[in-house]
Amino acid sequence: MEDVTVIGAGASGLTAAINSARHGAKVLLIEKMDRVGKKLLATGNGRCNISNVKVSLSRYHGTCTHLLKSVMADYGGDATRRFFAEIGIEYRREEDRLYPYSLQASSVLDVLRYEVARQGVQCVTGCMVKDIIPGDSFSIQTSEGLFQSHRVILAAGGKASSKLGSAGEGYEIARKLGIRVSRLFPALVKLRCESPYLKRLAGVKVEQGVASVWVGQKMLRQEEGEILFTPDGLSGPPILQLSRCAAQGLAEKKEVLIILDLFPAMEEEQLFQMLKGRTQRLSYKTVEESFNGLLHKKLTPVLLAYTGLDGTRESGTLSNRELWILVKQMKGMKFPVTATGPWQEAQVTAGGIVAGEVTGTLEAKRYPGLFFSGEVLDIDGDCGGFNLQWAWSSGLLAGRNAAISIAK
């Protein structure tokens, strides 16, 4: 009989197992993949954006955000950084994002694996948990047989990027126990858009653009950064950041638009004056040629197509009204969103086990002794280290609480 069994050896399961063992529990860690922490290796493009110096409630979404307060009170950013510093991680800061100094995700996984072993956690890989059966203790049915445990921590992750681990099995396990799971949709994912011009624009990058997401005529969020055109839509950090709002809007069958400002550094009037000056100076060039040196070559014909202006005209013939049409388009190019990218390309799952099922100690309300941590809960963060921070913090808290609840 185990004291604590942790299901899933990802970011939250590894920290949960370590902290349970540190609080005196005999711990079993079960992982369905052939090795632990596979997804961690892919985080931050292999560099692992481990945390963020500005962790705040506003960066998280979902019904479980209220849990942040109690979780972060005990295992917030400082405590997590101390945890990692103690096991060997030095930090490197890029703006507000934190990375291991080595800039290698593998070093984060290595220190966790080492600590799991040092704490005497027994680790079983290639073992898929199918069911948790509550009783005097918990019976855990797996592909490799039955395990008994006083406490269980479900740290089985979400549905995003299933080739790296979880494919949503944790939600199924919870549902079979009658635990409510909210609607799931992919987040931090590129968006598919409708536009006849996307194929032409594929590969174009707007280094410093502003994207805003409009759902049902209402602007919900705006983000700045590098925007990338793909053959069927839009990508890049600002788009990933907006994808949750877009996905939710689509799920609610609302009209969703991404509007791009290609010249955020200029007010409309400034851009108008600039265009006017250029067209006068370059009046001998065609309208299309006059954009050379200002706009990515592939963007000019698309801009003209959107505005309906003839690119072969002499640029000096453009009227003020026509220049304003160009300005409005350059600062407000509209892309109707038809879908999010697939689950396989998403970084995180929006939705999960709902707030009403969980106490502030991350214990299941219906089943004392069963705990949850990480992405399996209905909470997801923005891009920038917020999701791993939640995974570490909730894992540490659930691990400690599961262990100390046995001692009581």
Ligand SMILES: Cc1cc2nc3c(=O)[nH]c(=O)nc-3n(C[C@H](O)[C@H](O)[C@H](O)COP(=O)(O)OP(=O)(O)OC[C@H]3O[C@@H](n4cnc5c(N)ncnc54)[C@H](O)[C@@H]3O)c2cc1C
């Ligand atoms: C490509 C990519 C890059 C990312 N980069 C960042 C980043 O830089 N910073 C950041 O903050 N976030 C990042 N994220 C998000 C972050 O990785 C996740 O939010 C975090 O890993 C969630 O931790 P978790 O422990 O809850 O789930 P996971 O890390 O998914 O771990 C769950 C584990 O449970 C196992 N499992 C599932 N079901 C079972 C079962 N039935 N039986 C046994 N084992 C099971 C899975 O195989 C998996 O190993 C990224 C995500 C992706 C996909």
